[in-house]
Amino acid sequence: MEGGSLYAYALRRVLISLPLLLFSSMIVYALVHFAGDPLRDLKGRNPPVPEAVLDARRSALGLDKSLPEQYWNWLTGIVSGDFGPSIKGIDIGQDLQVRLGVTLRMVVLAMLIAVVVAMLVGVLSAVKQYSPIDYTATLLGFLALSMPVFWLAALLKEFLAIRLNQAVGKTIVYTVGDRTPNLEGSFFDKLPNIAGHLVLPTIALAAVSYAAWSRYQRSSMLDVLNSDFIRLARAKGLSKRRVLVRHALRCALIPITTVVALDVGAILGGAVITERVFAWHGMGEMLLTSVNDQDVNRLLAWLMVSAVIVVLFNLIADLLYAFLDPRIRYA
């Protein structure tokens, strides 16, 4: 494919997504605005907070202005990189930075594991369709798909973490947080601790994606195996192994790649529950607390970052698709 047109295509996609982001921010801003009084936490205090304090807070947060005015102020701020004031006085930019790192660590690792395992299992069950391996993989996949994440998490904590730690007499798998506070030392000193914190959340988060993707991989592999060109390759006398690896696998990877990229949004959503069960301080917690606090600026910051990630990965999905499937041309 021609490089220039690809860039043009990518640029056009980005430009198209800008109004999308604008509209979604408007919708959410309005939704939060009508969801209740952001100062209710202060109003319910015991002893009561003086009226003057409430007024001052209202004007500091711009709540005394009309909805369009508030939104406009937010919009002009965000363009210059200012997320606006948080109701709880949180520095939103810094907050985002820390939390994004925490969440991405979990999400990226979980996705990697899920992709690799899903591909292996998917291909294997397609090649050995209706074998015990296929049935076991199918059953496990469906089980993971049918289990509430927090239910699985409770099982993992009880049976994987606590029992294992008791068996070895030392904490190697952790149940809360992303690392022990005030961890000192070099990267390699910290590694076991960070890894020990990652085990459970990654398994919980990867399970659902693995289930969906392995099913997907299985069916796309079956499609390819049934296609004429594979029959032709076999008929030509190529070894089964060679046909599988060189021809079938390559084609069967195309759909899964794009599905994975498109699923990023769903995984970010799924991470909300995972983060809560394992007490990680990531984007999910930010979503929940900002909704509960009616902290509109913080919620919108969350939203913008998540939406940009989703849009970005949609774009990547398209480009990957084009890259992997030479039949597609960008006009």
Place this chain on the structure above:
Amino acid sequence: MSARHTLGRMLPLVLALSLGAAACGGSSAGTAAPGDGEPVKAKVGGSITYAADQEPTGFNQLTSKDSGTSVVNVMQGVLPAVFKTHPDFTVQLDEAFMDSAELTKDDPQTITYKIKAAAKWSDGVDISAKDFEYLWKASNGTNKKFDIASTTGYEDIASVTGSDADKTVTVVFKTKYADWKSLFGALLPAHYMTKLPGGLEAGFNTGLDKGFPLSGGPFKIGTYKPTDSLTLVRNDAYFGPKANLDSVVFRFLPESTTQPDALKNGEVQLIYPQPQLDLVAAVKAIPGVKSQTSFGLSFEHIDFNFKTPGLDDPAVRKAIAMGLDVDSMLKRTVAQFDDSVKPLGNRIYVNNQKEYADNAGPYGKADVAAATKLLDDAGYAKGADGIYAKGGKKLSFRFSTTAGNALRETQGELFKVQMKAIGIDIKIDNSKAPILFGERLPKGNYDIADFAWVATPFATSNKSIYSTDAGQNYGKYSNPDVDKMFVDANLILDDGKRAEAFNAIDKKLWDDMVTVPLYQKPTFIAFSDKYVNIADNASSEGPFWNVGTWGLK
């Protein structure tokens, strides 16, 4: 017992639960206030990690923004306080910090504070009358630019004067304020605060958002990693007894259900969650962990909205209170993890305060006959559906409490059943806590509510709950006699006489059936038994009131 039919391994568990789970573990449950004796000698050094359910919002607990317990817990060991409430709810002078604080004149009320000569901020500047004056000026409500959480008491002060090189402070009141010991509970360094960028008010309001480098207590703030943890380190410049522990780590773990596992797994050593049956049982089953249930100053109660037609009739309110079965509520909620809980018969004082008197009389004892007689006598008649009505208007009310709080939801369910027995229809209509407290209660959008009043040992604060048109009088109760009694009681500076006056008010509130107190809320602390001197303080001080004495065995 039905457990016979099930797996043998469940048996001990079921037994433990049916016995109220009080006997297992190495725990000391009860209403006494253990740990309030002399602190035990501990090793110097070491660290403890506390599972904080909330991240502090900043570090100035005097602002409305940061007045939550998350900030108070951190600052307990950092800011000096003239008086501290001890676990037995007595208010005692901090003798490391103050030589004396006494009422030296009745009219005008004058308090003389003598600060210890050695008392210094960690940067070497004296803690002085200037700090008292700064706090008063920020808190008295005259400068509206200060984001102050409460002006109570400070608004009654006429002047704050320093003498003796500012180590003696004379505070003169313009209006008598009986609970003067509640004042100056967290002093800030005036010399530091006034130099913060943004000027006087902004410095107070937001100047401590990112941290607070000084200390006038055994600990100071070391590192703060937003969203993750905060570490207090020993303040080596502290003028009082030095802290034993090198550091106290506040690890932010908002989901309390994760705390028992984290404690069991050694990831934290101290937890202070809202107690629930499973949480308490799970914690008590952990070897090497000490736990303690206490009953604090906050209490659950049933609140009536006097603006609701039907509830404006004292006969109906009294019938509800008569029909209420507090014992049954306790049995199915709190008593399952601590059977020492008792019904509460007073709204000003709680069971384990020395001023407490049980004024409940016949109420709360499930007397269905008496309740229905009250309604019959008041002219109500039972309809075909078994619900009382008068003039075509049925006795049907909404019951509202905090959604998601399992204990309270159960209380609502039981309330509904108990009210059905006396012919009153109840519809459950719960809301999440911020909505209930921030919107529905202040707007009077409820009929009957169940929530807690968080009291301090300072009974004057009740004035704003029961006086006509007062800020927290959500039910719009009004009785000029009670209004006057509150004003008078607040002028009595003698502790014994003041308690009598407040108990008289409480009797009056029972007669008018304003609210029905249910029980004192339990608090629950659990920690690794490697540590000594940790003890809950179920007043508003919380567990960190004596953090300086904590240490490893």
Place this chain on the structure above:
Amino acid sequence: MPDVTTPSPDMVAAGQPGPGTDREFTVRRRSQSSLVLRRFLQHRLAVVSLGVFLLLVVLSLFGETLWHYKSTDITDDLSVAPSAKHPMGTDSTGHDLLAQVLAGTRISILVALMVAALSTAFGTVFGAISGFYGGRTDALMMRFVDLLLTIPSLAILITLSTLLANGGGDPVTIALILASLSWLSIARVIRGLFLSLREKEYVEAARCLGATDRRIIFRHLLPNAVGPIIVNATITVAFAILAETGLSYLGFGIKFPSTSLGLLISVGQSAASTRPWLFYFPGLVIILIALTINFVGDGLRDALDPQQRRVRA
């Protein structure tokens, strides 16, 4: 090709008939449906699952009237382990857990079926119109879908729940909230299908005979999309059951005094090590429901998409 059509992000994409299937669909319908039925019946796991699921539905509908406790009954057995009297034990208030699980199952299934029905109906019509008319209509309608897909669904669910129900509410509200998002994937699938179906000769033929757009959409095109619609609806049921559970866990789902499996399991999850029956029974029932629906969906997919069957021969 100006606009690349990517495969739908969801599992449901697998339910889309592959190339060549529409030829099969256009053959006489009756034989097609009996063919599908026969293929489905060959999928033993799916048949068994369907049986189990229907049994659960019947149990949840009538179980409470047969069982000697009701979900609102308050017994004097507090937190007792499973026994003959209380096969699933009781909670701390004294509720019989079996009665609660039956009531919760009924509400959860009701919510899930409502979500599936609402979102399938709306998503199908939306997708059909978008795909049938194409062009600017399609672009506009699909941008709207894209817009909603940009926001991670959980954020919308939570915000809607806060807005409409003060953070959790009665089953109907929760069903509406869940349906407001789950129609998106159905709309996309149907739109893609219609985009290709509308080019078929028989559509042109129908149009020449003077058929209205409405008639073409509902009488000619929609029957050809029945397969993917059924598969999607099935999967939406499983999605809704789990989504309701997730929302309840986060405190934005069905609210007391209503009950649901999601509410029971989120209350019970703190009891995993102390009163395990409160944790395991509602959880196992949820898994059983979701599992059986997923298997049924899988069976339907296989039955409606005979492509994958060839390998077996």
